[in-house]
Amino acid sequence: MIRRASRNDATGDRVLPPLSSAPVGAWRALAERAIEANGYYQPDWELAVDASARGRTDASLLSAAGDAGQLIGLLPVVPMRRIYRIPLPALVGAEPYGTLCTPLLDRDAAEEAVGKMLQQARNAGAHALILRTVSLDGPAMAAIRAVLARDGLEPRVLSAYQRAQLDATHDADELLRDALGPKKLKELRRQRHRLSDHGPVRFEVARTPRAVAAALETFLALEAGGWKGQRGTALGQHAGDATFIRRATAAMAEAGRCEIITLHAGGTPVAGGIVVRHQDRAFFFKIGIDERFAKHSPGAQLTLELTRHLCADPAINSADSTAAPGHPMIDPIWRSRFAIGDVLLPLRRRDPLVGAIHAALTLNNAAYEAARSAVRFIRGRRGKPG
Numbered sequence: 001m002i003r004r005a006s007r008n009d010a011t012g013d014r015v016l017p018p019l020s021s022a023p024v025g026a027w028r029a030l031a032e033r034a035i036e037a038n039g040y041y042q043p044d045w046e047l048a049v050d051a052s053a054r055g056r057t058d059a060s061l062l063s064a065a066g067d068a069g070q071l072i073g074l075l076p077v078v079p080m081r082r083i084y085r086i087p088l089p090a091l092v093g094a095e096p097y098g099t100l101c102t103p104l105l106d107r108d109a110a111e112e113a114v115g116k117m118l119q120q121a122r123n124a125g126a127h128a129l130i131l132r133t134v135s136l137d138g139p140a141m142a143a144i145r146a147v148l149a150r151d152g153l154e155p156r157v158l159s160a161y162q163r164a165q166l167d168a169t170h171d172a173d174e175l176l177r178d179a180l181g182p183k184k185l186k187e188l189r190r191q192r193h194r195l196s197d198h199g200p201v202r203f204e205v206a207r208t209p210r211a212v213a214a215a216l217e218t219f220l221a222l223e224a225g226g227w228k229g230q231r232g233t234a235l236g237q238h239a240g241d242a243t244f245i246r247r248a249t250a251a252m253a254e255a256g257r258c259e260i261i262t263l264h265a266g267g268t269p270v271a272g273g274i275v276v277r278h279q280d281r282a283f284f285f286k287i288g289i290d291e292r293f294a295k296h297s298p299g300a301q302l303t304l305e306l307t308r309h310l311c312a313d314p315a316i317n318s319a320d321s322t323a324a325p326g327h328p329m330i331d332p333i334w335r336s337r338f339a340i341g342d343v344l345l346p347l348r349r350r351d352p353l354v355g356a357i358h359a360a361l362t363l364n365n366a367a368y369e370a371a372r373s374a375v376r377f378i379r380g381r382r383g384k385p386g
Contacts, residue, residue, distance in 0.1 A: 024043050040096035041075075044257070049094075050094075060077050075117060090128040114144050115147050118347060141155070163338055165319060168313070170311060195301065198270075202263075206261075213249075213250060218272055252277075271287065273286060282316050283319065303329065344361065
């Protein structure tokens with residue numbers, strides 16, 4: 001049974017239990033039965049996020065139980081006002097640092113789970129549920145659409161794009177030849193050869209908890225030494241983020257669900273990445289490189305090795321790049337795509353508040369895009385001679 005706890009939520013005086021009250025064993029069992037993989041909503045990862053990650057703590061819990069009391073649905077949520085600074089009665093899927101908020105739904109009771117979770121949101125006073133960075137065409141959204149349709153409702157897509165993923169069922173060398181072509185592959189081989197001038201190039205995969213812990217510290221140093229460190233967004237630069245990633249990777253490694261990959265040139269690590277596993281899918285969470293070796297394309301070299309590693313693993317069928325749309329490094333290498341976006345789920349028919357929530361989100365997105373365009377313009381002007 002899920003413990004109830006008094007907690008203010010998105011909607012005023014009604015309450016949802018804290019995410020930390022979720023029964024971990026039942027959550028793990030649900031993750032194994034989930035109709036769609038989401039490595040970032042596995043309990044060892046998301047509870048570590050919820051405990052200390054910067055700006056991502058103290059989520060609430062939407063959940064559903066089956067007739068036998070088993071957990072059949074789970075989604076961490078936060079109030080709309082917390083994410084968008086808009087005081088309207090809506091809940092938002094909590095972003096687990098991995099930019100994927102597809103809920104966990106039992107494959108044998110997905111629609112039942114959705115129905116109960118949406119009703120729980122209504123009971124808490126929410127008029128809408130907003131799912132950010134959710135897989136738009138996967139089985140979880142199919143179940144959500146079916147349940148909404150029975151109530152005469154339909155989801156409203158707020159934004160959508162195609163995200164790079166790897167089809168790991170193919171031979172890696174054939175996949176890379178098709179994706180990059182002989183000219184680009186020749187150039188990458190040349191860069192790798194030049195990288196070997198600094199010592200033998202080797203690719204290492206840390207899997208055991210001890211190896212993962214050591215490799216993580218190497219990764220954190222690489223990330224902090226690059227552009228993320230310059231912007232102050234590297235994981236190791238904030239105590240809460242560093243605590244989260246150390247806790248999450250350690251727990252995930254114990255269960256065989258986390259690997260840290262590192263590319264070395266001699267004794268120098270030149271690139272590293274964190275890979276999360278869930279069911280038959282991998283998730284390429286983060287990458288860090290040593291900028292001193294940038295002319296050798298260490299991030300691309302690492303991704304080529306990761307591609308070979310995942311394609312050779314019979315347990316993995318696909319991998320989510322977790323990358324922004326049009327990512328200049330990974331998009332040309334991982335050519336498979338899947339649709340991802342933000343979706344508003346109305347919870348009541350003919351509800352004027354849903355229109356207000358939709359309009360507020362549309363204005364918020366427009367303001368965000370305008371700000372991004374202004375930043376790009378300013379950076380472009382700075383790069384031009386006066």
